[in-house]
Amino acid sequence: MTDDEAVMLAGARLPTATADIAKAELDLKQHGICIIEDALDGEMLARVRNAIYRVADTDALHAHEPDFPLDYGDSNHRIWNLPSRDPVFAQLAEHPVVVALLRSLLGWPVLLSSFSANIAGPGGDDSQMHADQFFVPGRWDKPQSVNCAWVIDDFTAENGATNFVAGSHLLGRSPRDDEQDLGVPLIAKAGTLIAFEGRLWHKTGINVTQSERRAGLFANYTRNIYRTQENWFLSLDRSVVQTASKTLLTLLGYHTEGLGMVNGLPPLWQKTDYAAVARKKAPSGSPAM
Ligand SMILES: O=C(O)CCC(=O)C(=O)O
Secondary structure, three states: OHHHHHHHOOOOOOOEEEHHHHHHHHHHHOOOOEEEOEEEHHHHHHHHHHHHHHHHHHHHHOOOOOOOOOOOOOOOOEEEOHHHHHHHHHHHHHHHHHHHHHHOOOOOOEEEEEEEEEEOOOOOOEEEEEEEOOOOOOOOOOEEEEEHHHEEOEOOEOOOOOOOOOOOOHHOOOOOOHHHOOOOOOOOOOEEEEEOOOOOOOOOOOOOOOOOEEEEEEEEEEOOOOOOOOOOHHHHHHHHHHOOOHHHHHHOOOOOOOOOOOOOHHHHHHHHOOHHHHHHOOOOOOOOO
16 A cells, blocks of 8 residues: 555544435445434334345255355355345335435445345454455546445344445545555444445444354446446346336336347336337238237
8 A cells, every 4th residue: 555545544534314305315425434323214124134034044045055256155145136136125226215315425326236134143354455346447536336235134343244444435546455454344233224336445344152143135237338246137036127116127227228238128128018109100001919
């Protein structure tokens, strides 16, 4: 790290939690992160928590616990493709506060790149320190993605709260091997939303507890010029597409203009009423359909 970089980090702080969306938007721009307490009310939090632990238990029963290259050890349980696992996750993906933050930092449209859960288990290792926009070549002068982390169990210093390096978004690069331990745990109450931009360095903390599981849900969004981490066209449960709002369809790449088309048309062409299109095109006098 250069002396200039060290000075930049030394003066940087993580912002305090807020309920004011305008302040959150500003924090995200200035600090690369914002913290919104009580973003989920008690009822919604309970629905989300029940759903994630039910899905985790189902996956464990089927020994479906995919490894992820950034995680160390076997104690972290990752669950991918959340919108396909329970409607409550699709609801979170297009939460109005999330959409406001995305619009403010990245503009619109953006894509949901992936939506996964990370459950840090007792005795769990940390993960590799990283910035989510590692796929962007060159120096990063702008954020290209935003990760919206939903805190489902209280994040504590003991149970593996996500570690963040304040000010690291201004360095414009990924962390190096000797920069793995610069982060501090972000202590947060269940129901908090932590949104952080793609240049900010972070990692899963070490879970030193005997029996506490710590669930966080990570909805990662990118500008729509990038390939998404999850290939929604292969992995998404079709029933989600059939009932999704226009906002959700946009986030999943099904409602699109100019990019991601199928034979020159948006993928939603598949939802078109073919009979109506044929009627419109048919020359007058041809048999009714
Ligand atoms: O589980 C965590 O605390 C962090 C997860 C993470 O870094 C990620 O999904 O990019």
